Amino acid sequence: MSGPEPAALRPTPGEGAPPAPYDILFEPVAIGPLVTRNRFFGVPHCNGMGYRDPSAEAALRKVKAEGGWAVVCTEQVEIHPTSDITPFIELRIWDDQDLPALALIADAIHDGGGLAGIELCHNGMNAPNLYSRETPLGPQHLPVASYGYDPVQARMMSKRDIADLRRWHRTAVARSMQAGYDLIYVYAGHGFGGIEHFLSPRFNQRTDEYGGNARNRMRLLREILADTREVAAGRAAVACRITVEQGLGEAGLGRGHIEEILGELGELPDLWDFVLGSWEADSNTSRFGPEGEQEPCVTGLKQLTSKPVVGVGRFTSPDTMVRQVKSGILDLIGAARPSIADPFLPEKIRTGQLAAIRECIGCNMCVSGDFTMSPIRCTQNPAMGEEFRRGWHPERIRPRDSDERILVVGSGPAGLEAARALGVRGYQVVLTEATRELGGRVARESKLPGLAAWARVLDYRQQAIAALPNVEVYRESRMTAGDIAQFGFQHVAVATGAAWRRDGVARWHTQPIPVEPGADVLTPDDIMAGRRPAGARVVVYDDDHYYLGGVLAELLRGEGFEVDIVTPAAQVSAWTVNTMEVGKIARRLLLAGVTLRTSTALTAVGTGKVTLASAYTGQLSEAAADCVVLVTARLPNEDLFQRLTQRPERLASVRAIGDAWAPGTIAAAVWSGRRYAEEFGAARPGHDEVPFRREVTRLHADPAGPPHPAPATREEAS
Ligand code: ADP
Ligand code: SF4
Numbered sequence: 001m002s003g004p005e006p007a008a009l010r011p012t013p014g015e016g017a018p019p020a021p022y023d024i025l026f027e028p029v030a031i032g033p034l035v036t037r038n039r040f041f042g043v044p045h046c047n048g049m050g051y052r053d054p055s056a057e058a059a060l061r062k063v064k065a066e067g068g069w070a071v072v073c074t075e076q077v078e079i080h081p082t083s084d085i086t087p088f089i090e091l092r093i094w095d096d097q098d099l100p101a102l103a104l105i106a107d108a109i110h111d112g113g114g115l116a117g118i119e120l121c122h123n124g125m126n127a128p129n130l131y132s133r134e135t136p137l138g139p140q141h142l143p144v145a146s147y148g149y150d151p152v153q154a155r156m157m158s159k160r161d162i163a164d165l166r167r168w169h170r171t172a173v174a175r176s177m178q179a180g181y182d183l184i185y186v187y188a189g190h191g192f193g194g195i196e197h198f199l200s201p202r203f204n205q206r207t208d209e210y211g212g213n214a215r216n217r218m219r220l221l222r223e224i225l226a227d228t229r230e231v232a233a234g235r236a237a238v239a240c241r242i243t244v245e246q247g248l249g250e251a252g253l254g255r256g257h258i259e260e261i262l263g264e265l266g267e268l269p270d271l272w273d274f275v276l277g278s279w280e281a282d283s284n285t286s287r288f289g290p291e292g293e294q295e296p297c298v299t300g301l302k303q304l305t306s307k308p309v310v311g312v313g314r315f316t317s318p319d320t321m322v323r324q325v326k327s328g329i330l331d332l333i334g335a336a337r338p339s340i341a342d343p344f345l346p347e348k349i350r351t352g353q354l355a356a357i358r359e360c361i362g363c364n365m366c367v368s369g370d371f372t373m374s375p376i377r378c379t380q381n382p383a384m385g386e387e388f389r390r391g392w393h394p395e396r397i398r399p400r401d402s403d404e405r406i407l408v409v410g411s412g413p414a415g416l417e418a419a420r421a422l423g424v425r426g427y428q429v430v431l432t433e434a435t436r437e438l439g440g441r442v443a444r445e446s447k448l449p450g451l452a453a454w455a456r457v458l459d460y461r462q463q464a465i466a467a468l469p470n471v472e473v474y475r476e477s478r479m480t481a482g483d484i485a486q487f488g489f490q491h492v493a494v495a496t497g498a499a500w501r502r503d504g505v506a507r508w509h510t511q512p513i514p515v516e517p518g519a520d521v522l523t524p525d526d527i528m529a530g531r532r533p534a535g536a537r538v539v540v541y542d543d544d545h546y547y548l549g550g551v552l553a554e555l556l557r558g559e560g561f562e563v564d565i566v567t568p569a570a571q572v573s574a575w576t577v578n579t580m581e582v583g584k585i586a587r588r589l590l591l592a593g594v595t596l597r598t599s600t601a602l603t604a605v606g607t608g609k610v611t612l613a614s615a616y617t618g619q620l621s622e623a624a625a626d627c628v629v630l631v632t633a634r635l636p637n638e639d640l641f642q643r644l645t646q647r648p649e650r651l652a653s654v655r656a657i658g659d660a661w662a663p664g665t666i667a668a669a670v671w672s673g674r675r676y677a678e679e680f681g682a683a684r685p686g687h688d689e690v691p692f693r694r695e696v697t698r699l700h701a702d703p704a705g706p707p708h709p710a711p712a713t714r715e716e717a718s
Helices: 020-026 054-066 096-111 159-178 194-199 219-232 255-265 318-326 337-341 345-350 365-371 413-425 440-445 452-466 481-487 524-528 548-558 574-579 582-592 639-646 666-679
Strands: 040-042 071-078 115-121 153-156 183-188 237-245 271-276 309-311 332-335 405-409 428-432 471-474 491-494 498-500 537-542 562-566 595-597 600-605 609-614 620-624 627-631 634-636 653-656
Touching: 020 318, 020 345, 040 054, 054 071, 054 096, 071 096, 071 183, 096 115, 096 159, 115 159, 159 183, 159 219, 183 194, 183 219, 194 219, 194 237, 219 237, 219 255, 237 255, 318 332, 332 337, 337 345, 365 574, 405 413, 405 481, 413 428, 413 440, 413 452, 413 471, 413 666, 440 452, 440 666, 452 666, 481 639, 491 639, 498 524, 524 548, 524 627, 537 548, 548 562, 548 582, 548 627, 562 600, 574 582, 582 595, 639 653
Parallel strands: 040 071, 040 332, 071 115, 115 183, 183 237, 237 271, 271 309, 309 332, 405 428, 405 491, 428 471, 491 653, 537 562, 537 627, 562 595
Antiparallel strands: 498 634, 600 609, 609 620
């Protein structure tokens, strides 16, 4: 039996005019020899796939082009083995061997209807060259400015090195055109592009014609822009991505510098792409900055060049986008994260489906893919990164293949996404929620300080479900195994979530810790349910290491409690190094007056005091505490699941999904809901098989042959 067609969100391109207030966003823009179909510009962004998973990246980029982004760019593409940022996995254009993968991506973008941009990059002293073992190159003899405190120093570039760099860049431009790219970047931003190090007085104290005054510091950028133009020869457009504010005061690049650069070089590229400082600053999370945070730093720069400008700002509101264009700040609306959360954002604006926009929540789970060298993932868009390997699409899902009726128990992110996606497939779905409020942990956590935007996970799914007549939602309906039998459901997805433990078990302690009777112990569930410590002195014990410990410390401090945050890790909220928040969290807590006790474990909870142990020596100490908030591990709420699986009269299928199966992130819960819906009714591979497509490195044609002929070493050459 075949079900109804899935809701088609993509009308034929060109069909219908965009709604009047937003028509300005659909005007073409000339970028050198190119003309875009609208003002939506998918800026370069990392994805944890790069050279390892090129087919997966091609599929990802194609979906964005399909969704209406006029230009879709690659992430940074290392132009040479001296620009190797291992362990991060980006693209490479080191020699012709890299061209098939790069061409595949460009072709995919073209297939989707977009123009293909490539972000060429020589990482300079940002590249530790751990794979290539070449000597990093920088304006000065300095330790590499990489994320890992790598024990590697960059060597001050000689004139010969500069000539080499220019030649490598020219070759990379020629190869990019060979691979089919329409727009070619010169990268001097985010502290990644080595050219930025030359621009910045912080890194460039050279005394030759490439250092000293501003004109000398911009010489390398001028030369590489001119080289790129020359090789592109009007057949590809040239973009320059540049940091407009390093946030370092006089020591770094600031407004005066960028104005000077635009005054000198403003007409050299065909497009300026303005970014704010480091990647952490530019891709700020919603916990630390609002939409459009870059605006004050970018305003007025467009007036210094006749070339179009693009910039980002986690833009999801079409009204904000229109204002950016009308007020002369930007010509093109740049997006990385909003295009990850909703690759079809432009099409939804064009077709007036604003309520269907899946707005980025600003959590930086996507960034964690790059930082953990794993394929990108997104809290809002579970199809992100799964386009190739699992065949998921952000807007389409195959129609149902039976008339089954499915019960989804629990309306957290897992249950909501399962119900929504099953509903789009055309199944009859009943979603039940024990409480009055939908959203589970998302509804609760989004009321905590800084996390309001996370409610968008619920908002998007709630509106989507409301538009599906085949999905019924019942609130205040706690389901038991008996209810399920009574109503005759045959297929049940149990999405009942998880509960925070109150016995101290997590990573440090895998057995419960001693808690004196009468001690005031709270869990995050208690705090979110409105309970508060009885006394003033609170220890928040964080052995979870993601955001919640820090957020609860912030909440309680804001309410006037004296808060110590204790964690066995060396940093508070240690995993947020992967969302680029770890430093911001420590700063916020310290400024609020929270005491940070890192590398310290909680070993016992007494009344009025706690016992602590050094994570390194085990040495014990005591600290005063009227209450302990345990942010440790969670246990799945799996009672219903267990009862259903143990029932004598077996259901046709029962599965626990999301936190009810194994507690994890919100992104993991959404993904789990989507997976359930995708796989429902499908023949599933056995547990011994790899459940997705993957690419395996092609073996060298002659592994036993002579090694690559060695060129003259760089040392010999200079
Ligand atoms: P997940 O992250 O896996 O989606 P959440 O903890 O966010 O899990 O959500 C679980 C939801 O399930 C909560 O809103 C909770 O109230 C609801 N729930 C738990 N048990 C039942 C039940 N037996 N019947 C209906 N709803 C339930
Ligand atoms: Fe936005 Fe979070 Fe998705 Fe990244 S992971 S695109 S920040 S919702």
